[in-house]
Amino acid sequence: AQSVTQPDIHITVSEGASLELRCNYSYGATPYLFWYVQSPGQGLQLLLKYFSGDTLVQGIKGFEAEFKRSQSSFNLRKPSVHWSDAAEYFCAVVSNTGNQFYFGTGTSLTVIP
Amino acid sequence: EAGVTQFPSHSVIEKGQTVTLRCDPISGHDNLYWYRRVMGKEIKFLLHFVKESKQDESGMPNNRFLAERTGGTYSTLKVQPAELEDSGVYFCASSQAQGAYTEAFFGQGTRLTVV
Numbered sequence: 001a002q003s004v005t006q007p008d009i010h011i012t013v014s015e016g017a018s019l020e021l022r023c024n025y026s027y028g029a030t031p032y033l034f035w036y037v038q039s040p041g042q043g044l045q046l047l048l049k050y051f052s053g054d055t056l057v058q059g060i061k062g063f064e065a066e067f068k069r070s071q072s073s074f075n076l077r078k079p080s081v082h083w084s085d086a087a088e089y090f091c092a093v094v095s096n097t098g099n100q101f102y103f104g105t106g107t108s109l110t111v112i113p
Numbered sequence: 114e115a116g117v118t119q120f121p122s123h124s125v126i127e128k129g130q131t132v133t134l135r136c137d138p139i140s141g142h143d144n145l146y147w148y149r150r151v152m153g154k155e156i157k158f159l160l161h162f163v164k165e166s167k168q169d170e171s172g173m174p175n176n177r178f179l180a181e182r183t184g185g186t187y188s189t190l191k192v193q194p195a196e197l198e199d200s201g202v203y204f205c206a207s208s209q210a211q212g213a214y215t216e217a218f219f220g221q222g223t224r225l226t227v228v
Contacts, residue, residue, distance in 0.1 A: 044219035098213030103156040
């Protein structure tokens with residue numbers, strides 16, 4: 001069965017520091033992986049996705065993620081965090097039919113000046 | 114173009130009452146999904162509509178939950194009677210087509226609190 005684990009419930013970083021949010025997935029075949037962000041009062045917004053090909057994918061707002069099959073991971077990174085990045089981040093894998101997301105529990109990011 | 118819109122944004126009801134949540138998908142999107150996040154847990158799939166038909170309702174927790182999408186436009190999710198464990202954030206999403214390659218757009222969610 002598909003599942004996603006986000007080990008970090010909450011992370012605090014200083015503005016300008018680098019960021020890495022962890023995501024591990026369980027999936028029987030080649031996974032389709034996503035990162036979504038939810039800012040306060042907003043809906044879930046797609047940051048980036050991986051289907052196949054280059055294992056380093058670029059997303060919006062300066063985010064990137066690397067797919068590592070050997071580690072079943074899809075960690076999200078950003079070289080320099082901005083105060084506006086404070087939000088909750090969700091990693092997800094999509095079902096075989098492509099019609100159902102399996103989300104992790106989310107990581108809440110706080111950015112301090 | 115308007116995104117996915119959900120009403121209300123917040124709802125507080127007493128145990129045993131009825132609540133109806135509404136979702137307006139992006140115009141032209143045949144696929145509509147409901148998800149729920151219970152506090153501290155993952156966002157979980159509830160069901161999927163294609164136009165007015167329920168394609169997959171495997172995630173609906175019990176028969177106190179009723180989802181409809183009359184005419185294939187907006188959708189409602191009714192909880193009757195509400196229980197304490199129904200509290201959480203209910204998300205709606207829509208997509209133009211089916212499949213993993215098609216981006217799903219999510220609404221801001223409805224926060225339901227049952228007291």
